[in-house]
Amino acid sequence: MDVEKTKVIAFCGKGGAGKTSLCALTIKYLAQSKKRVLAIDADPAGGLSWALGLKPHKTLDDLRLSLHEAVGTKAVQSSDELYAMANYELLASLVEHAGFDFLSVGRPEAEGCFCSINAFLRHCIGKLTEHYEYVCIDGEAGLEQVNRRVLETVTHLIIVSDTSKRSIEIALNLFELARRRTKTMHCGVIINKMGDSSCQIDPLPVWGMLPVSRAIAVYDSEGRSLLELSDNEEYYTMFTAILKKYL
Numbered sequence: 230m231d232v233e234k235t236k237v238i239a240f241c242g243k244g245g246a247g248k249t250s251l252c253a254l255t256i257k258y259l260a261q262s263k264k265r266v267l268a269i270d271a272d273p274a275g276g277l278s279w280a281l282g283l284k285p286h287k288t289l290d291d292l293r294l295s296l297h298e299a300v301g302t303k304a305v306q307s308s309d310e311l312y313a314m315a316n317y318e319l320l321a322s323l324v325e326h327a328g329f330d331f332l333s334v335g336r337p338e339a340e341g342c343f344c345s346i347n348a349f350l351r352h353c354i355g356k357l358t359e360h361y362e363y364v365c366i367d368g369e370a371g372l373e374q375v376n377r378r379v380l381e382t383v384t385h386l387i388i389v390s391d392t393s394k395r396s397i398e399i400a401l402n403l404f405e406l407a408r409r410r411t412k413t414m415h416c417g418v419i420i421n422k423m424g425d426s427s428c429q430i431d432p433l434p435v436w437g438m439l440p441v442s443r444a445i446a447v448y449d450s451e452g453r454s455l456l457e458l459s460d461n462e463e464y465y466t467m468f469t470a471i472l473k474k475y476l
């Protein structure tokens with residue numbers, strides 16, 4: 230499959246707006262639609278694995294350290310050997326779940342002596358993503374933290390905001406930042422946790438509005454995986470209608 234054909238969906242927005250919850254529900258929807266999905270938890274806090282009820286056995290950061298050590302101790306002697314090891318270890322760090330694969334990034338890329346290893350890993354991840362129809366990335370709050378090279382591969386950026394003025398302002402900044410970096414990416418805002426209050430959203434491209442959901446709150450308080458949320462749950466059907474329209 231061509232790299233261009235893989236849809237790479239990333240979630241960003243103010244802390245606590247609902248990025249992880251919506252990313253988890255997107256994975257549920259795509260996996261149920263029988264798409265080949267790679268889920269990436271790019272938040273060092275590891276919220277997505279929690280929301281999906283998964284435990285990563287190895288993060289990308291662990292993998293980076295093993296490769297670095299293998300180079301340092303000369304356990305691998307050539308770039309071919311390093312490439313083989315990176316690919317093998319990358320596949321080994323995937324958690325296979327019914328309907329999708331899961332990769333946890335762990336700590337963000339360390340600079341300095343890890344530079345060549347990082348470039349190498351990026352190449353391997355690029356190759357890996359070619360095998361999927363969709364890649365869903367749960368990011369940290371800001372776009373600044375999202376690696377520029379990663380952002381260039383994103384085809385759909387979903388900015389999540391609640392109704393607070395601060396959150397909308399952050400959404401606007403993220404939108405402008407994203408637009409400055411690339412014109413080709415689909416970029417939209419989802420207003421989450423709509424209550425009675427209205428909010429000023431002009432000139433943001435709003436893809437949809439979602440209410441405060443008791444079901445989401447209950448699942449969160451009980452630590453249940455959002456994959457188990459009923460397909461008939463109103464919040465889920467409202468959200469999947471947005472996905473159907475824009476993905």
Ligand SMILES: Nc1ncnc2c1ncn2[C@@H]1O[C@H](COP(=O)(O)OP(=O)(O)OP(=O)(O)O)[C@@H](O)[C@H]1O
Pocket residue numbers: 242243244245246247248249250251272276369370389421422439440441442443445446449
């Ligand atoms: N529509 C909703 N109704 C009620 N609670 C919600 C809703 N969406 C998200 N939440 C709750 O809000 C909290 C934050 O949600 P979530 O973790 O998805 O946000 P986030 O943007 O990923 O946060 P962070 O920036 O900390 O990673 C969680 O407790 C979640 O259960």
Ligand SMILES: [Mg+2]
Pocket residue numbers: 248249250272276277367
């Ligand atoms: Mg999160």
